[in-house]
Amino acid sequence: MSYSGWMNYHAHIDKGFLVPPRKYIDAPAPERAAWTREAKKQMTIFEIKESATNALEKMYQYGTTYVRTHVDVDPLFELRAVEALIELKEEWKDRLVLDIVAFNQEGFDRFPETEYMLKEALQLGVDGIGGHTSMDKDAKEHIDTVLNLAESSNVDWIEFHTDETGRVDDFNLPYLAQVTKDRGLKEKVTAIHCCSLTNVDDDTAKRTIEAVADSGMTVTTCPTAIATRSLTRVKEFAKAGVTIQLGSDNLRDFFNPLGSGNMLQYAQLLGYVSRFYEADEINQLISWIQNSPDNPRVQEQLAGLSLNLQYDGKTNVELLAEAPAPRFVQPVK
Numbered sequence: 001m002s003y004s005g006w007m008n009y010h011a012h013i014d015k016g017f018l019v020p021p022r023k024y025i026d027a028p029a030p031e032r033a034a035w036t037r038e039a040k041k042q043m044t045i046f047e048i049k050e051s052a053t054n055a056l057e058k059m060y061q062y063g064t065t066y067v068r069t070h071v072d073v074d075p076l077f078e079l080r081a082v083e084a085l086i087e088l089k090e091e092w093k094d095r096l097v098l099d100i101v102a103f104n105q106e107g108f109d110r111f112p113e114t115e116y117m118l119k120e121a122l123q124l125g126v127d128g129i130g131g132h133t134s135m136d137k138d139a140k141e142h143i144d145t146v147l148n149l150a151e152s153s154n155v156d157w158i159e160f161h162t163d164e165t166g167r168v169d170d171f172n173l174p175y176l177a178q179v180t181k182d183r184g185l186k187e188k189v190t191a192i193h194c195c196s197l198t199n200v201d202d203d204t205a206k207r208t209i210e211a212v213a214d215s216g217m218t219v220t221t222c223p224t225a226i227a228t229r230s231l232t233r234v235k236e237f238a239k240a241g242v243t244i245q246l247g248s249d250n251l252r253d254f255f256n257p258l259g260s261g262n263m264l265q266y267a268q269l270l271g272y273v274s275r276f277y278e279a280d281e282i283n284q285l286i287s288w289i290q291n292s293p294d295n296p297r298v299q300e301q302l303a304g305l306s307l308n309l310q311y312d313g314k315t316n317v318e319l320l321a322e323a324p325a326p327r328f329v330q331p332v333k
């Protein structure tokens with residue numbers, strides 16, 4: 001079978017592929033977050049590029065032609081990671097499309113100056129802006145601030161790590177769906193993770209899924225999150241007509257020491273966790289790592305980057321059963 005390239009809709013390649021002496025130690029999460037903050041303070045543009053390049057090489061080796069990465073913007077990294085990734089975007093443009101989302105990982109409460117720094121990042125020419133609904137005391141205010149910044153600059157993507165904790169008292173997806181609809185932002189807005197949705201009662205979940213579908217926003221799930229919490233109600237979202245995307249999320253950093261960048265492995269993990277076992281279900285799952293973004297700029301950039309990815313096996317079921325590397329990756333002439 002042959003395929004033209006895989007889509008990785010969510011990653012953090014600015015702080016992955018830790019370079020020694022930094023290494024993963026399985027300490028409590030707040031400690032690992034503190035190490036990440038320390039690393040971000042120290043990392044130079046050169047080091048950030050080195051880490052991100054390692055991630056891109058892996059992804060490309062497995063046939064990925066579209067990568068959307070969040071890039072932290074805060075007083076620790078300042079704008080170094082954005083500058084590093086903008087350079088890489090240019091260096092990799094003949095192999096893959098690298099979309100950069102300037103991301104508020106640390107919250108406005110901890111670092112209020114992030115709002116001003118995000119404005120600067122938008123002026124440097126990123127493709128999107130990202131927030132995190134669990135980082136600030138007032139999640140609604142956080143969402144509104146990020147949306148206001150986004151609308152002042154006309155970016156392609158507005159993405160939120162949404163209800164990542166999985167806690168029912170941390171459930172902001174209904175508000176995000178509401179404001180997406182009110183502002184008419186549709187597929188520009190992506191909710192990543194949506195873990196709390198799995199833990200709220202079924203009626204609330206149903207109403208929320210309908211609101212998400214009605215708003216036109218997209219949902220990205222990152223199957224490796226299963227290590228620490230439930231994934232979202234992905235089958236119910238799909239059934240309601242919501243566009244689903246998959247991402248690798250963290251790769252070989254202080255949060256997760258594993259990660260190949262092989263999108264078939266992430267799809268296989270979701271297949272296990274959410275029981276995509278029948279052929280139709282597996283075809284649908286494969287389509288989520290195959291479908292390119294509904295965006296003319298990206299479509300045009302991707303048009304020249306098609307690969308000829310060859311795999312043994314005759315069906316998507318066989319492909320997902322093994323999640324192999326392609327026999328070879330070669331650009332279509």
Ligand SMILES: [Zn+2]
Pocket residue numbers: 010011012070161192249250
């Ligand atoms: Zn993430």
